[in-house]
Amino acid sequence: MKEKILPILIIVIAILVLANLVFLDVRYLGQPQKSLPTATESASQTAPVSLSSSPSSSTVSETCETTCQQTIDEKISQAIATLSGKETTNQKTSQPQVIYIPLGGGGATTNRDWADVDNAEVYLDVNDYPNLDKAYFEGFIKVKNGNGKAFARLYDVTHSIGVQGSDIESASENFTLVESGSLNFWQGKNLYRVQVKSLNGYEAYIDTGRIKLILK
DSSP states (O other): OHHHHHHHHHHHHHHHHHHHHHHHHHHHHHSOOOOOOOHHHHHHHHSOOOGGGSOOHHHHHHHHHHHHHHHHHHHHHHHHHHHHHHHHHHHOOOOOEEEEEEOOOOEEEOOSSOEEEEEEEEEEEGGGOTTEEEEEEEEEEEEGGGOSOEEEEEEETTTTEEOBTOOEEEOOSSOEEEEOOOOBOOSSEEEEEEEEEESSSSOEEEEEEEEEEEEO
16 A cells, blocks of 8 residues: 555655746746846936926917917018018109209309300200109309309290299309209290399309209
């Protein structure tokens, strides 16, 4: 009887030992193996992020919407400013054109009545300037030693009359550019001549007379 039990016990013990070994082996192999942390994991472990400092998804969304809206508003403002600038540029009126018509050389006189200045005349037809807005007579005039005054004007030879508004004067002893008031010309092609006179007999001079036309 003992001879039969002994082999059985040995077999049972052997089974128990083998089972124990298998259990331990399975438990050991089943545990996750420790590995070196990756760079990302190291960074995460070294500098943990505080959840309280991170914006929530709703906050991020609101911030994006605000920024996008600001960008849109800026673009719209820039577009409006550009269009306004173009409209302003288009609305700007062109600068008036100025034309000078020279009247020849100068001259001098001591006469107290109007005297013609030789070679100081020109033919002019205002109809040749349909955009004419204003016209003026200009000349550099002076009186000898500044005594009295020097006078000059335009004379309409064709109609034998002084051009209304063309009178200029100066009491300076040096040539001074003087401009008349607005001129009134007769229609058609007329001959205009420069005349000069002295207030009290001292020599009155004129130099570089000219007609100034301003076109619209």
